[in-house]
Amino acid sequence: MATSTIVDDAGADAAFDLPDFDAFPVRHQIAMATADGQSLRIVWDDGFESRYHPMWLRENAPDPDTTHPVTREQSLFLLDIPDDLAVTNATLDERGGVLVEWSTGGASRYHPGWLRAYSFDAPERLFSLPKRVHWDGGFTHEVPRLDGPTVLSDESELGRWAEALHIYGVAILENLPATPEVIDQVPGRLGPIRDTNFGRLFDVRSKADADSNAYTSMTLPVHADLVTREYVPGLQFLHCLENGAVGGDSLLADGFSIVETIRRMHPDYYEALKTIPMGFYNKAKDTDYRMEGPFIGFDADGELDQVRWSPWLRAPLQASFEDTDRLYRALRHAFRLGESSEHQITVRLKPGDLLGFDNRRCLHGRTGFDPSTGSRWLRGCYVEREELHSRLRIVARHRRAAEVAET
Amino acid sequence: MATSTIVDDAGADAAFDLPDFDAFPVRHQIAMATADGQSLRIVWDDGFESRYHPMWLRENAPDPDTTHPVTREQSLFLLDIPDDLAVTNATLDERGGVLVEWSTGGASRYHPGWLRAYSFDAPERLFSLPKRVHWDGGFTHEVPRLDGPTVLSDESELGRWAEALHIYGVAILENLPATPEVIDQVPGRLGPIRDTNFGRLFDVRSKADADSNAYTSMTLPVHADLVTREYVPGLQFLHCLENGAVGGDSLLADGFSIVETIRRMHPDYYEALKTIPMGFYNKAKDTDYRMEGPFIGFDADGELDQVRWSPWLRAPLQASFEDTDRLYRALRHAFRLGESSEHQITVRLKPGDLLGFDNRRCLHGRTGFDPSTGSRWLRGCYVEREELHSRLRIVARHRRAAEVAET
Numbered sequence: 001m002a003t004s005t006i007v008d009d010a011g012a013d014a015a016f017d018l019p020d021f022d023a024f025p026v027r028h029q030i031a032m033a034t035a036d037g038q039s040l041r042i043v044w045d046d047g048f049e050s051r052y053h054p055m056w057l058r059e060n061a062p063d064p065d066t067t068h069p070v071t072r073e074q075s076l077f078l079l080d081i082p083d084d085l086a087v088t089n090a091t092l093d094e095r096g097g098v099l100v101e102w103s104t105g106g107a108s109r110y111h112p113g114w115l116r117a118y119s120f121d122a123p124e125r126l127f128s129l130p131k132r133v134h135w136d137g138g139f140t141h142e143v144p145r146l147d148g149p150t151v152l153s154d155e156s157e158l159g160r161w162a163e164a165l166h167i168y169g170v171a172i173l174e175n176l177p178a179t180p181e182v183i184d185q186v187p188g189r190l191g192p193i194r195d196t197n198f199g200r201l202f203d204v205r206s207k208a209d210a211d212s213n214a215y216t217s218m219t220l221p222v223h224a225d226l227v228t229r230e231y232v233p234g235l236q237f238l239h240c241l242e243n244g245a246v247g248g249d250s251l252l253a254d255g256f257s258i259v260e261t262i263r264r265m266h267p268d269y270y271e272a273l274k275t276i277p278m279g280f281y282n283k284a285k286d287t288d289y290r291m292e293g294p295f296i297g298f299d300a301d302g303e304l305d306q307v308r309w310s311p312w313l314r315a316p317l318q319a320s321f322e323d324t325d326r327l328y329r330a331l332r333h334a335f336r337l338g339e340s341s342e343h344q345i346t347v348r349l350k351p352g353d354l355l356g357f358d359n360r361r362c363l364h365g366r367t368g369f370d371p372s373t374g375s376r377w378l379r380g381c382y383v384e385r386e387e388l389h390s391r392l393r394i395v396a397r398h399r400r401a402a403e404v405a406e407t
Numbered sequence: 408m409a410t411s412t413i414v415d416d417a418g419a420d421a422a423f424d425l426p427d428f429d430a431f432p433v434r435h436q437i438a439m440a441t442a443d444g445q446s447l448r449i450v451w452d453d454g455f456e457s458r459y460h461p462m463w464l465r466e467n468a469p470d471p472d473t474t475h476p477v478t479r480e481q482s483l484f485l486l487d488i489p490d491d492l493a494v495t496n497a498t499l500d501e502r503g504g505v506l507v508e509w510s511t512g513g514a515s516r517y518h519p520g521w522l523r524a525y526s527f528d529a530p531e532r533l534f535s536l537p538k539r540v541h542w543d544g545g546f547t548h549e550v551p552r553l554d555g556p557t558v559l560s561d562e563s564e565l566g567r568w569a570e571a572l573h574i575y576g577v578a579i580l581e582n583l584p585a586t587p588e589v590i591d592q593v594p595g596r597l598g599p600i601r602d603t604n605f606g607r608l609f610d611v612r613s614k615a616d617a618d619s620n621a622y623t624s625m626t627l628p629v630h631a632d633l634v635t636r637e638y639v640p641g642l643q644f645l646h647c648l649e650n651g652a653v654g655g656d657s658l659l660a661d662g663f664s665i666v667e668t669i670r671r672m673h674p675d676y677y678e679a680l681k682t683i684p685m686g687f688y689n690k691a692k693d694t695d696y697r698m699e700g701p702f703i704g705f706d707a708d709g710e711l712d713q714v715r716w717s718p719w720l721r722a723p724l725q726a727s728f729e730d731t732d733r734l735y736r737a738l739r740h741a742f743r744l745g746e747s748s749e750h751q752i753t754v755r756l757k758p759g760d761l762l763g764f765d766n767r768r769c770l771h772g773r774t775g776f777d778p779s780t781g782s783r784w785l786r787g788c789y790v791e792r793e794e795l796h797s798r799l800r801i802v803a804r805h806r807r808a809a810e811v812a813e814t
Contacts, residue, residue: 021690039728053731060723072690073620074719077628078735079742118723120731127697192602200599213480221484230793231638277707283428283479288800289793290534293707300684300700312481316467316525321446324460324527328485335486386637386696393695 019062021072021397023404024113026096033098035087040100042115050119054085057100060118061108113404129392132361133167135254135343136261143252143347148173148186148354158189159395161356162388165235169358170252178241178351183379186354187237191387194233196226197287204238204378206371211284213312217245217371222253222338222363225382227308228282228289234385236359240349244374250347250355251365255307258337259296262330269330274298276327279315280308290315295331297360306360311335338363349378358385426469428479428804430811431520433503440505442494447507449522457526461492464507467525468515520811536799539768540574542661542750543668550659550754555580555593555761565596566802568763569795572642576765577659585648585758590786593761594644598794601640603633604694611645611785613778618691620719624652624778629660629745629770632789634715635689635696641792643766647756651781657754657762658772662714665744666703669737676737681705683734686722687715697722702738704767713767718742745770756785765792 018024032043040052058081059066059074068075082104089101093109101107117126144164151157151173164171176182183201187193193200198212206217213220226233238250263270273295282289291308299305317324337343346367349355357364359382369376425431439450447459465488466473466481475482489511496508500516508514524533551571558564558580571578583589590608594600600607605619613624620627633640645657670677680702689696698715706712724731744750753774756762764771766789776783 019690020692021695051728053728053735055735056724056731059721067690068620068623071617071620071623072692074721075620075625077718077742078739079628079746083739118725120726120728126725127695192604192607195599195602197599210478213475213478213482216475216478218482221486231791282797283426283474285427285479286801287797288428288534288804289797290800291793311484314481317463318525318533319527321458321460321527324463328460328462332485332490335484339486384638386698390689390694390696393697394693397695 018111018114018404019067019072020401022114023397023401024111024117025400025404026111026113026116028112028116029096030092030098030112030115033090033092035090035100038086040087040090040098042098042119044116048119050115052115052120054087054102055081056120057087057108057110058085058102062110062114063108127393127396129389130163130167132169132256134257134260135168136257143345144168144171146171146173148176148352152186152189159391162190162391162395165356165358166388166392169254169256169362171356172347172349173354173356174350174352176239176352176354180241180379182354183237183239183381186239187235187356187381187383190235190391191383194382194384196233196382197282197284197289200381202380204380205376206369217247217369219368220251220365221311221335222251222309222344222365223311224255224307224309224359224363226359227310228280228291228313230291232306232308233359233382235356235383235388236364236380237354237356237383238349238364238378238380239354240351240378242351242375242377243349245369245371245376246373247367247369248376249367250349251344251367252347252357253338253344253363254361255309255338255363256304256361258334258343259304259307261337261343262334266330266333268326269333270296272323272326272330273334276319276323278308278317278327280310280313281315282313295334304361307363309334309338309363360385425518425521425811426474426479427808429521430804430808431518431524432807432811433518433520433523435519435523436503437499437505437519437522440497440499442497442507445493447494447497447505449505449526451523455526457522459522459527461494461509462488463527464494464515464517465492465509469517469521470515534800534803536796537570537574539576539663541664541667542575543664550752550762551575551578553578553580555583555759559593559596566798569597569798569802572763572765573795573799576661576663576769578763579754579756580761580763581757581759583646583759583761587648587786589761590644590646590788593646594642594763594788594790597642597798598790601789601791603640603789604689604691604696607788609787611787612783613776624654624776624783626775627658627772628718628742629658629716629751629772630718631662631714631716631766631770633766634717635687635698635720637698639713639715640766640789642790642795643764643771643787644790645756645762645771645785645787647758647760647762647785649758649782649784650756652776652778652783653780654774654776655783656774657756658751658774659754659764660745660751660770661768662716662745662770663711663768665741665750666711666714668744668750669741673737673740675733676740677703679730679733679737680741683726683730685715685724685734687717687720688722689720702741711768714770716741716745716770767792 029045034041042050066076086103091099096112151161207215280291297306436452441448449457473483493510503519558568614622687698704713
């Protein structure tokens with residue numbers, strides 16, 4: 001891993017092909033490559049200019065001494081590169097790439113598609129996910145449905161399931177067996193199941209010793225699960241085993257669409273929900289999870305990321321009288337929209353149906369049911385949203401690699 | 408759940424005792440309680456004045472129709488309270504509490520310790536955790552050690568283990584059996600194990616088909632695991648089963664202490680590390696986790712929350728040339744401190760030792776080892792930091808309840 005292992009020209013040449021995880025088609029040719037003392041400068045055929053930092057180039061050199069060919073993790077340690085590393089020469093090669101010579105001796109060769117994709121002066125999101133679609137914009141209150149057995153046997157159909165969960169925040173797989181092990185097998189195709197204090201798998205049915213409102217026969221207004229956690233589970237799956245009682249319909253609403261409606265119609269409520277820190281807490285006998293934060297959360301890009309939508313796990317608010325008043329008005333308005341026919345849809349799950357949804361976006365609830373008229377049994381689990389994102393990126397990676405292979 | 412179920416005086420009286428999860432000693436008496444039309448006003452014996460919102464009081468009324476006595480979750484739905492709910496009368500009772508009468512009929516009774524604790528006009532953190540101690544301030548480079556079998560048999564020793572993990576970010580349990588099932592049993596005492604793409608439990612030993620640098624015999628500079636995730640695992644446990652090879656010592660460093668040193672000595676580096684978004688990514692064959700964010704992260708209170716300390720899972724930086732230069736300087740400085748004898752300590756794990764640490768704070772690494780001289784085998788798992796926090800709050804809850812019982 002010392003700098004003495006930096007590859008010579010022959011090694012650089014062998015490593016020219018892009019790895020599957022970082023393949024980019026060549027859309028622009030390099031017109032000129034120069035070493036300006038410290039860095040590499042490139043002028044592209046469309047006139048665009050890029051400048052690359054020597055440390056950055058060295059760290060990302062496409063050779064097996066830099067990235068371990070088996071673990072696919074970096075094995076060159078940043079501190080093994082000398083402080084004063086410089087690019088001493090840069091030349092175009094016959095394949096359209098650049099051969100960079102180092103002040104330490106040796107050289108590295110870079111692919112033009114890769115260099116352009118990572119061009120410093122026009123940083124772009126290279127691996128962005130498909131855009132989410134809110135239910136009031138193109139999603140006509142029909143939950144996407146896919147055939148469960150096909151999803152399990154066909155990788156591209158698995159990809160479509162993942163896309164529906166990401167884009168619409170909800171999807172139902174149909175025609176799966178109504179057997180208890182399905183919940184342990186099918187969501188796991190997207191990634192590991194997240195264990196919680198309610199168990200790795202949980203049974204939603206009326207219990208005498210219920211440690212959650214979910215385990216009664218009560219009506220449940222729409223809500224998100226586990227809002228008391230720093231990291232609210234990203235995906236929830238509920239597999240229907242029995243649904244023979246009177247009542248017990250499933251209720252769904254798009255929390256992001258509701259938030260967007262509030263933003264447009266009641267900016268004051270929106271402001272309260274995004275700025276006033278609330279407390280969320282779990283008062284169970286053996287666990288005491290607490291979280292503080294606003295009702296609405298955003299990601300690093302300022303995009304809506306989650307709603308901590310909980311009718312029953314909010315702690316006594318600790319805020320000024322005025323903020324308390326503002327927040328209660330905003331919250332009651334939000335809850336009213338969540339229960340309105342404009343935003344809420346009803347689904348009757350059939351035994352074998354697997355309902356999946358983005359638990360940080362899509363709210364779920366149920367109508368009350370009468371346990372004396374039949375039994376209702378759903379089995380559930382959580383999977384993280386980033387497992388879904390990983391799956392979507394693998395789909396995109398394979399598409400990109402196929403595109404590159406054709407160029 | 409309708410407002411008609413609001414308890415009458417008798418019910419309010421029966422519900423006067425505070426629940427275990429929300430018990431506060433009476434440190435101040437109520438001098439005067441009045442209804443000011445909308446809200447409840449209280450003057451305390453020390454002259455402090457509090458004002459309580461009617462919606463807030465009603466939602467947090469201590470009766471079984473508001474909070475379900477079995478699920479311990481709220482069963483009164485906020486929308487079941489009328490918009491114009493008002494406090495019509497407030498009277499002191501002989502036990503020092505306040506009886507609040509509602510405009511809807513009925514009344515609720517509130518405990519003075521609880522009312523004072525949640526007083527709106529002096530919001531305080533009621534359930535704060537012990538303060539963390541950085542290794543350069545009181546922690547003299549000795550990892551806290553506890554007797555494993557005692558921790559397993561004694562609840563208060565389990566509490567001490569949890570406190571050490573929280574306060575110092577590291578602790579070793581000694582004298583546990585050197586058998587493969589220990590890792591599945593002991594960390595689980597703090598909360599559920601977090602499953603990942605590396606498995607629910609993972610074996611750290613040299614493997615031919617290594618999908619991580621950890622599974623080679625390479626030297627590993629100190630690092631945090633799984634920085635490619637939105638939610639980096641909070642706790643990591645490594646149980647030593649065999650450690651007979653030459654080399655393979657464990658290295659530890661306090662990331663927070665290093666960040667604090669950088670903040671004091673190199674404010675420019677500190678600024679770069681806390682503001683320039685970096686990419687972290689996993690390039691495995693079947694998963695593609697990506698995360699963007701600065702190297703240093705903070706919680707909602709502005710306290711240091713994590714370092715995404717990764718020598719080998721950083722994606723090619725997408726930043727301006729100037730930011731790239733700043734970040735590389737800062738990062739190399741941080742990595743140098745992490746490898747320095749001032750910040751790094753060495754521990755030789757014995758078979759049976761269980762090393763636990765805060766993976767978002769305490770960095771870990773190892774010296775390279777020679778697999779031909781003997782075998783080295785650690786078994787690991789992750790548990791979330793909020794499970795540790797829950798455990799610490801349960802300890803505090805029991806202490807508080809005992810204090811209240813004595814008053």
